[in-house]
Amino acid sequence: MGITLIINLVVSWYENREGEKLKSTILVADARHTRSDVYVSIAVILGFIAIQMGFSIVDPIIAVIIAVLIAKMGIQIIKSSSSILLDTAPLDEETIRSIVSKVPEVKECHRIRSRGPPSHIFVDLHVTLESSSSLSKAYEVAHIVEDKLKSSIPEIEDVVVHVEGESDNF
Ligand SMILES: [Zn+2]
Structure with missing residues (x-):
């Protein structure tokens, strides 16, 4: 149990650090799961000591505490993953706007x-150009906008740019 506890502490710390670095939801979620194993190990060790000392009532109490810890960790993981599944915008509008507005056209x-x-963000937006812009100019600007967004925010996987003239804003 002691060895498991130490290994899990190291694994949880490492997973969490790499998960944050790689922006991986799965790694961070599993780091939490591993950390819950650490708490469970501590609870089991304490329970074992208590039972050895003759407090047998401690056994079911520890079992309940373990169940609560696991449930709590599960709820935390569901909460953080569901915001992604529910399509919460990973980037705020202003961040994107400030990057796109640097393109002079x-x-x-x-x-x-x-x-x-x-870690894999998809962006779509409408950009307005001067009405006199040619079709080839419009394509060029769409590519510049896409490249600028991708280079500023490497987590962006793909960008869809709808180009429109000043008069036909919709
Ligand atoms: Zn539009």
Whole structure:
């Protein structure tokens, strides 16, 4: 039990650190799961000591505490993963707007949306150009916007840019 506890402490710390670094929901979730194993190990060791000392009532109490710990950890994991599944925007509109507005040809941008997990973000947005812009210019600007977003935020997987002229904003 003691060895398991030490191994789990190290695994949990490492998983959490790498999970944060790689922005991996699964790694962070499993780090929490491993940490719950640590608490369970501590509870079992304490329970074992108590039973050895003759307090047999401690056994069912520890079992309940373990169940509560596991449930609590499960709820935490569901909460953090469900925000991704429920399509909560991983990037806020202003962050995207401030990057896109640095492209000189872009007059304005709207309908900014982002979705997906923090490590694989999908962005779509409308950008307005001067009405006189040619089709080839529009394609060029769409690519510049896409490249600029991807290079500023490496977690962005793909960008869909809808280009429109100043007069036909919709
Ligand atoms: Zn539009």
